[in-house]
Amino acid sequence: MHTYRWSLGIYWLIFICIYVIIGIVINAPALAGNDIDARGMWEGASTSPRIFLLVIGIMLTPLSIAGFVANGVTRKYFIWGASGLIVVYSAISALIMTLGYPIEKWIYEYYDWEITLNNPHLFIDAS
Template structure:
């Protein structure tokens, strides 16, 4: 931030401090959603799911792998929430749209890291449990990894899927708020580009069997990973450009 703008702020308030406050506001505001989601996943898949399968004859597949679709769609919902939840509130407090966009990018990236790390930890915990009981940890869905000991590939897959779906959610939230329901609906294919590109480049989880059946092959990770990061970053930047002239009140449908 320029010296002129720095001096225009109240004493003791810098752009860094303001950014930290915006990030804290986002964390506090979305924490119930994030923590609630993680607790529900843990309860459903590691308590109800495991005990149900034991009661019906034991385990021969990964229970945690049943939930692999949920983090990316939940993360998309978080991305959608950012603009309608925080735009008017933070702009009224003197936060610029640029700072809101930067804070959103930092926050969503951090959320992607945390959620991907959680998935790694849960796969490892499940692997220890299954090994101790002599159960087979067969995956339900195709993945970048072939074994849950490949923690790096687990993290890479989920981080990229979550980050790109957050970027798509960020675009969805902005387009529907700025242009209204019907025009936002028309822009839906464009908003979903980050998520769609990632699905086609990774060929993991539910879409993998469909793409493989038509002969489509996954590109090398050396190509796929940077491509996904670039597309996700472009999705964030396009969202910022759309946000700059956006009115505080949502457009009428």
């Protein structure tokens, strides 16, 4: 399952580069000094990692089980290993997504922008 490490790394590299480019393009007028509301990009970024993890989970068994069983790994141990891989991938993805919010906040504070939510959250008041 070591080949799946490359797919996760390449996916996150492409994902972060695309979101940085989208953020620069959308906030280009604000970078030029015009007075506009900057939009937070990371708020809507969670859909793609979920779909990626779903696809990896679906494709893991049909693409890999034959090779592992042919090399003497039982189906039981393959399922345990595949489950562990998905748990580790989910934890890594959750960590990267969680780290994205403070990084985005730091960037917005650096430029003195106010983050505008694209979809206001339901629970904005604790009372």
